[in-house]
Amino acid sequence: MPISDISPQPRHKTSSNRIRRDRYHHGDLTNALTQAAVHLASTGGPEAVVLREAARRVGVSATAAYRHFASHQDLMRAVKDRSLAALAATMQRELAAIAPTCNPIEDGLRRLRAAGNGYLHFALRQPGLFRTAFFRGGVSATASPDLGAYRAFQLVSEILDDLVACGGISPDRRPYAPVATWSAVHGLAMLLLDGPLAGLPETARGEAIEAALDLIVAGLGLCPPD
Amino acid sequence: MPISDISPQPRHKTSSNRIRRDRYHHGDLTNALTQAAVHLASTGGPEAVVLREAARRVGVSATAAYRHFASHQDLMRAVKDRSLAALAATMQRELAAIAPTCNPIEDGLRRLRAAGNGYLHFALRQPGLFRTAFFRGGVSATASPDLGAYRAFQLVSEILDDLVACGGISPDRRPYAPVATWSAVHGLAMLLLDGPLAGLPETARGEAIEAALDLIVAGLGLCPPD
DNA sequence: TGTACATCAGTGAACGCGCGTTCACTGATGTAC
DNA sequence: TGTACATCAGTGAACGCGCGTTCACTGATGTAC
Numbered sequence: 001m002p003i004s005d006i007s008p009q010p011r012h013k014t015s016s017n018r019i020r021r022d023r024y025h026h027g028d029l030t031n032a033l034t035q036a037a038v039h040l041a042s043t044g045g046p047e048a049v050v051l052r053e054a055a056r057r058v059g060v061s062a063t064a065a066y067r068h069f070a071s072h073q074d075l076m077r078a079v080k081d082r083s084l085a086a087l088a089a090t091m092q093r094e095l096a097a098i099a100p101t102c103n104p105i106e107d108g109l110r111r112l113r114a115a116g117n118g119y120l121h122f123a124l125r126q127p128g129l130f131r132t133a134f135f136r137g138g139v140s141a142t143a144s145p146d147l148g149a150y151r152a153f154q155l156v157s158e159i160l161d162d163l164v165a166c167g168g169i170s171p172d173r174r175p176y177a178p179v180a181t182w183s184a185v186h187g188l189a190m191l192l193l194d195g196p197l198a199g200l201p202e203t204a205r206g207e208a209i210e211a212a213l214d215l216i217v218a219g220l221g222l223c224p225p226d
Numbered sequence: 227m228p229i230s231d232i233s234p235q236p237r238h239k240t241s242s243n244r245i246r247r248d249r250y251h252h253g254d255l256t257n258a259l260t261q262a263a264v265h266l267a268s269t270g271g272p273e274a275v276v277l278r279e280a281a282r283r284v285g286v287s288a289t290a291a292y293r294h295f296a297s298h299q300d301l302m303r304a305v306k307d308r309s310l311a312a313l314a315a316t317m318q319r320e321l322a323a324i325a326p327t328c329n330p331i332e333d334g335l336r337r338l339r340a341a342g343n344g345y346l347h348f349a350l351r352q353p354g355l356f357r358t359a360f361f362r363g364g365v366s367a368t369a370s371p372d373l374g375a376y377r378a379f380q381l382v383s384e385i386l387d388d389l390v391a392c393g394g395i396s397p398d399r400r401p402y403a404p405v406a407t408w409s410a411v412h413g414l415a416m417l418l419l420d421g422p423l424a425g426l427p428e429t430a431r432g433e434a435i436e437a438a439l440d441l442i443v444a445g446l447g448l449c450p451p452d
Numbered sequence: 453t454g455t456a457c458a459t460c461a462g463t464g465a466a467c468g469c470g471c472g473t474t475c476a477c478t479g480a481t482g483t484a485c
Numbered sequence: 486t487g488t489a490c491a492t493c494a495g496t497g498a499a500c501g502c503g504c505g506t507t508c509a510c511t512g513a514t515g516t517a518c
Binding site for chain 4: 454455457458459467468469475478479484485
C-alpha cells in the first residue's frame, strides 16, 4: 500500500500555514501523533495503539498529546478514520484499473468484483489497519449508523445503483443488496484474518475469494462473464 | 439461550466421580473457573475474561487457577471452545425445529436458512460469547485450519452436501459453497455487532438478515420457496 | 520600533490501577504396608 | 485396622509491568499599545 493512503491530512494548520519542525513547538503534532499511531495499528492492530508509544515515536512527552487529543479514545477514533480511508483508497485504486467497455452491465460486474477484491486485498495486506477500522473498543456505535461515513460502502452502493440503472440487476433486489454484498466480503475477510480460515494457503485463499465473489454475483442475479 | 449451552462438561473427574463442594478441595475447579470465565465473556466479551476475576467469583485464590490452567491464554481457549459449542447448539436447536417434508430440496433449503438464522440469532443474543468465539488474542492460528473443530461449519457443510446429493445444488458449486455461505452470514453478524450496522433498528436488522440469506440461496443456484 | 503580557504548546514527575504470574507454604487425601 | 507419607490442591503476599491520566510548571509566540 502506498504511503499516501495513511499520510497526514492537515487537521490543525498553524497561522503561518507552514509546517515547522525542530522547534520547541512541533507545529503539527496532531498529524504526527496520528501518523505514529496509524503505524502502530498497522503493525500490531488496534491493541497496539498506545498513546504513550505514539508520543515516544514523535519524540514528545506523553502529556503533550493531551493538547491535541482529549483522550486515548479520541486518538483511536482518528486512527480508525484513517484506516477506513485507506481501505476505501485501496478499493478505488483497483476500480481505477478497470477500463470501461461498451457494455455497462459487463462494466458494472467487473467493477463490483474489483471493489470486492480491493476490500479483501486490503484486509490481507494491512490486517492491522483493517482490524483497527472495525474495532469497536470504546467508540460506541451511534444510534442510527451513518453508512455514508464508510466510503467503502458508498462505493459498493454506487456500483450497484449503476447496475440497477442499466438493467443488470432487477430493482427489487436493490434495497439490501449493498448490505448483503458487504456482508459476504467482510465475513470472508474476518474468517481469513482471525477466524478458522486464518492459516489457509495462498491458492486456497484465492479460490475462497473467487467463490465469495461468485456467490455475490450469482446471488444478485447477474450472469458471470465468460 | 438455555443454561445447558454453556454448562460444564467434565474435564477432570475426581477419582470418586462425585462433585465435592464446601470443602478445602473444590472438586471441580476446572469447570467452575471455566464457567465463571464464560459468564464474564458473555457479559463483557473476550476482554472481560480475567483470570483473577473468575477465581474471585468461584471463591478461590487466583493462584489456585494455575493448578488447572497453564496460563490465562489456556483459560481463554477453554472459554472459546465453549462459546463455539454454544453457537453450534443454537444452530442445532433451530435446525431441530424444522419438520421434514417429502421434498428434500425444500427441506435442505429450509435447513440452510435455519442454520443461518441460528448463527445470526446467537450473535445478536450472545454478542459477548460470539465475539469470544472468534477472538484471535494470543491463540495463534494453526498452520492448516481444522474446520472440523468448528461444529457450526460442519453443520452447514452437511446441509450443502445433502442439497448436492438430492440435486438441489449443482456439484460444481459445491467446493467452496460452505466457505462462501459462512462468509456471508459471519460478515453480517460482524457488521451488526461491531460494525457500521450496529445501531440498526430491529426491523431493518431482520430485513438485512433476510437479504443475506436470500443472497446465499440465490447465489448457490437454489430457487427460493414460494 | 520596542516591549509587556496573555495565551498557546510543550515538560517531567507522579499516581493509581489491576492485571498475570511466582514464591514458599499449608491443608487434605488416599494408599502402601 | 492403624498409620506414615507422597502427592495433590489449595493459600496469601508480593512483584513487575506499562498504561492512561493529572499536576504544577516553563518555554515560545504573536499582538496590543
